[in-house]
Amino acid sequence: MPREKFSVTLDDVMIERINNFVSKEKSMSGKFNDILRDYFAMLDRAKKEVLHAFTESELNYIYDAFNGTILLPELSFKTLLIAKIEDANKFDRLSEKWNVDMDKFLSELNSLSEFECYAICKIAEEFWSKH
Known part of the structure; x- marks a missing residue:
């Protein structure tokens, strides 16, 4: 999968939360990617479930x-x-x-x-x- 580098500015609270995120990744970039993968997987599953519930x-x-x-x-x-x-x-x-x-x-x-x-x-x- 192609990767693209870009700059993100985070406040101290977000930096601390990312640093404290439990991940096999050690780098900020790796943890950030894990967080986003988790988030989008959860959101996609939740959307599918609620769309069928109503x-x-x-x-x-x-x-x-x-x-x-x-x-x-x-x-x-x-x-x-x-x-x-x-x-x-x-x-x-x-x-x-x-x-x-x-x-x-x-x-x-x-x-x-x-x-x-x-x-x-x-x-x-x-x-x-x-x-």
């Missing part, structure tokens, strides 16, 4: 609710996702628009892990980046 109507509801949303890692993705879904129903009546059973939908969302909620948020962000 109906097309529920996914459309999520896309609609996330229109214009900016994701910030300082906020809990689970809290953000559930709040966006609840607010979209309260203010925009998206459950009527997309014919979604809110009790069932919120129960499904509440059963998800923080990372699964992150994956849903990223799916919605990617959807809007293409539209």
